[in-house]
Amino acid sequence: MQIHADAQVLADGSEAVLVWQVPETHAYPIFEIGIEIEALDPLGVDGTLYLDYLTWSGAPDTVLKRPDNNLSTMWKHAWVNNVSQFQTRWEGLRVTNGNGLGFIAQGSRDWRDYSVTSEITPLLANAWGLAARVQGRERYYAVMFDRVEGGRVRLVKRVHDEIVLASEPFAWQLDRKYKVELRVAGTCIETYVDGKKMFTVKDTGELPLTGGAVALLVDSGSISTEEVRVSSNAMRAS
Numbered sequence: 001m002q003i004h005a006d007a008q009v010l011a012d013g014s015e016a017v018l019v020w021q022v023p024e025t026h027a028y029p030i031f032e033i034g035i036e037i038e039a040l041d042p043l044g045v046d047g048t049l050y051l052d053y054l055t056w057s058g059a060p061d062t063v064l065k066r067p068d069n070n071l072s073t074m075w076k077h078a079w080v081n082n083v084s085q086f087q088t089r090w091e092g093l094r095v096t097n098g099n100g101l102g103f104i105a106q107g108s109r110d111w112r113d114y115s116v117t118s119e120i121t122p123l124l125a126n127a128w129g130l131a132a133r134v135q136g137r138e139r140y141y142a143v144m145f146d147r148v149e150g151g152r153v154r155l156v157k158r159v160h161d162e163i164v165l166a167s168e169p170f171a172w173q174l175d176r177k178y179k180v181e182l183r184v185a186g187t188c189i190e191t192y193v194d195g196k197k198m199f200t201v202k203d204t205g206e207l208p209l210t211g212g213a214v215a216l217l218v219d220s221g222s223i224s225t226e227e228v229r230v231s232s233n234a235m236r237a238s
Helices: 074-078
Strands: 061-063 080-082 083-089 093-106 114-124 126-137 139-146 154-159 159-167 178-185 189-192 196-204 213-225 225-232
Touching: 074 083, 093 126, 093 225, 114 126, 139 178, 139 189, 139 213, 154 189, 154 213, 159 196, 213 225
Parallel strands: none
Antiparallel strands: 061 225, 080 093, 083 093, 093 213, 114 178, 114 213, 114 225, 126 139, 126 213, 139 154, 154 159, 178 189, 189 196
16 A cells, blocks of 8 residues: 655655655565656656655654554564463454563564553563663663562663662552553653653653564563554653
């Protein structure tokens, strides 16, 4: 399926900067992007078009989910898969890791200031969560739920070692949906659970993470969700 921007007419010898905000793709990933050239003269015309650069930037406003009733599978390859199983037959996205912490992630380093939201059901897990500004297996911010001391929720920063930015008791339950939201803007990080603000923290430490992907995380178990929603400009950068 091709999606086209509005056409722009260029006269001989002229130049233009083409700017296009890519519309919603209904959860299908973008495979390639380019420029299509068409002559106004029905008989055709010879000529040359020079392209100085083509680039894109910024976090999207999009929903990452199963785009159809399993009629296609290539869309799954847009996710970086670091878990034992990534299944899409039931709720939409089911993520399972057999031993230790694993994740699926999607996005890029130029995703900077945004919010990521998902209604997540822990099916069986030692710990689970939602991450932002993911730059690899050992670099991200995440709101994590674990079983320590009857259950707790933490805001963590991982740069090879884990740094706990905030923590409080939270007796979460299996097989129950939790709406989890993580907002990042500049050095500020906010977390919400079921609409309640849990933490507001500024990362003033060394090696702040300034951009990256979103991810679902699970430690030794399974979680499921129907979608992961990404919204740009979540709050004013600071």
